[in-house]
Amino acid sequence: MEHPIAFYNTATKTVDPFETHTPGHVNMYTCGPTVYHFAHLGNLRSYIMEDILEKFLRSAGYDVKRVMNITDVGHLSSDADTGEDKMVAGAKREHKTVMEIAKFYTDAFFADCADLNIKTPDVVEPATNLIPEYIHLIEVLFEKGYAYEAGGNIYFDTSKLKDYYCLTGHKQDDLMVGVRDDVDQDENKRNPADFVLWFTKSKFENQELRWESPWGTGYPGWHIECSAISMKHLGEYLDIHCGGVDNIFPHHTNEIAQSEAYLGHPWCRTWFHVQHLNDKGGKMSKSKGGFLTVSTLKEQGYDPLVYRMFCLQSHYRKPLEFSFEVLDNVKNTYEKLRRRVLDLDPAGEVDQAVFEDFRGRFLDALGNDLNSSLGITLIYEVLKADTNDATKRAIIADFDRVLSLDLTVEKEEPKGEADGDLAAYVESKIAERAQARKDRNFALADQIRNELAEQGIVLKDGKDGTTWEKV
Numbered sequence: 001m002e003h004p005i006a007f008y009n010t011a012t013k014t015v016d017p018f019e020t021h022t023p024g025h026v027n028m029y030t031c032g033p034t035v036y037h038f039a040h041l042g043n044l045r046s047y048i049m050e051d052i053l054e055k056f057l058r059s060a061g062y063d064v065k066r067v068m069n070i071t072d073v074g075h076l077s078s079d080a081d082t083g084e085d086k087m088v089a090g091a092k093r094e095h096k097t098v099m100e101i102a103k104f105y106t107d108a109f110f111a112d113c114a115d116l117n118i119k120t121p122d123v124v125e126p127a128t129n130l131i132p133e134y135i136h137l138i139e140v141l142f143e144k145g146y147a148y149e150a151g152g153n154i155y156f157d158t159s160k161l162k163d164y165y166c167l168t169g170h171k172q173d174d175l176m177v178g179v180r181d182d183v184d185q186d187e188n189k190r191n192p193a194d195f196v197l198w199f200t201k202s203k204f205e206n207q208e209l210r211w212e213s214p215w216g217t218g219y220p221g222w223h224i225e226c227s228a229i230s231m232k233h234l235g236e237y238l239d240i241h242c243g244g245v246d247n248i249f250p251h252h253t254n255e256i257a258q259s260e261a262y263l264g265h266p267w268c269r270t271w272f273h274v275q276h277l278n279d280k281g282g283k284m285s286k287s288k289g290g291f292l293t294v295s296t297l298k299e300q301g302y303d304p305l306v307y308r309m310f311c312l313q314s315h316y317r318k319p320l321e322f323s324f325e326v327l328d329n330v331k332n333t334y335e336k337l338r339r340r341v342l343d344l345d346p347a348g349e350v351d352q353a354v355f356e357d358f359r360g361r362f363l364d365a366l367g368n369d370l371n372s373s374l375g376i377t378l379i380y381e382v383l384k385a386d387t388n389d390a391t392k393r394a395i396i397a398d399f400d401r402v403l404s405l406d407l408t409v410e411k412e413e414p415k416g417e418a419d420g421d422l423a424a425y426v427e428s429k430i431a432e433r434a435q436a437r438k439d440r441n442f443a444l445a446d447q448i449r450n451e452l453a454e455q456g457i458v459l460k461d462g463k464d465g466t467t468w469e470k471v
C-alpha cells in the first residue's frame, strides 16, 4: 500500500503496521449487539468508529469483507456465565417472546445505524442461525481435550492453554478484573476462568430457545458464536477483530482460547477496541437505566450525525465524556461546516494535483491509528486552501466517503423521521400482518394493509414473502 497504515493492537499493546493474511484483502469481524434492548450511545460510539475503520480501509484500496453477529441467545448479564439471560429478561420485561424481542431490537439497531450513516456489514448473522456449527466446534474441542462436562454443562478448560490471558496480561488472581457484575462462583468449573460452551442443565428453566445436542437439550454459551460465525464466513485467518473495550475480557479472551484451540494455529492478527463513552456519572451502560439513545437525540432536535461528528472529533482509544453542552457546540460547528461546504461552487475543473495531495494527507491521518480528529481538521485546511471551489468540494466529498457526515448532501428536512425508522416500522407491520393471516384473522390483515396504504406504503405479496414500497 502506498500510505503506511498502523493501528494499536490490544494483543501486542503497541501500534503495529497493519498486515493482512492475504495482501490487499481484509477479513474484518465485529461483535454485534445483544438485541434485548435499544443500543445506547456508548455502544454506538464503537460502531461509528468501526464504520470509519472499514470505510478508511476501503478508501485506502483494500478489499474488505466484514461480518457481524447478532446475539439473540446465550448472553448472560455478567458476561461470565452468571446472572440472568439478557434475552429472556428482555422478553419478560416486554411480555413478548424472545424471537419477537430479537426481531424488534435488531430492526431498531439497524435503524439507529442508518441514522448515524453506519454501513451494514457485508454479512450479518444472528447467533441462532448456526447451532450445528457450534456443536461441531465443541465436539472438536472435546476431541482435542479442551472441553469437559460438569453438572450438565460443557466448559472450556482454560488450564490447557499456555497463555489464556494473552489479551489482558492478567494473572489468575486478577480474574475478576473486568468482570462487571458480582460473580457467584460456578462450582462446576475446574478453574475459575473456565467458561461455558454449551448450557444443558442450568438454572434457566425458563429458557425458550433450546436445541438438541450430543450433551442434551440446551443452548450455546455467548462466546462460541463469534468464533463460529467468524470462521464460517471469513475462514481460519482473521485480520482484524473489533469491539468495545468491555469485550476484551472475558469475551474476546475466550474467543481466542476456543478458536485457536480448535484451529491449532494463531487466529486473529489485530485486535481493535474502542474506549467507553462516559457521562457525568461514569461509564454509560444499560444497567443504570435512563440511558441515551439515538431516539433521545432526535427527540431533542439533534441530527444524529452531530453525535457522529462528536465521536470523530476524539480519538477512539480515549474515554469520551458526553454532555448536551458539548453536543450543542458540536451542533453549531457541524451546521456551520456543512453550510460552508454546500456553498462551494461545484462548477469548474478539479485540480488533480491538489486533490491527490490532500487525499494523501487524509489517508496518512487515518492510517496513523485512525486519527479521525485530524481528518476533520483537514477539512478546514481544504476550505482555506489556495484552489478553486470545485477542487475543494471534490476533496471534501472524497473525505466524506470515510467520514460519512453528509457534508456535500443537501437535506430537505432535518433527519427527524429517517428512512431507517420507517423501514423498521413497516417491517414490524408486515410481521404483524403475516401473523394475522397465519391466525386466519383476515379482517386484521386487511386493516393493517389499508392503514399502511393510507400512509403511502404499498405491500406486495410474492413467493419470497411481502415486500413494500413508498409511493
Ligand SMILES: [Zn+2]
Residues within 6 Å of the ligand: 030, 031, 032, 226, 251
Ligand atoms: Zn463477539
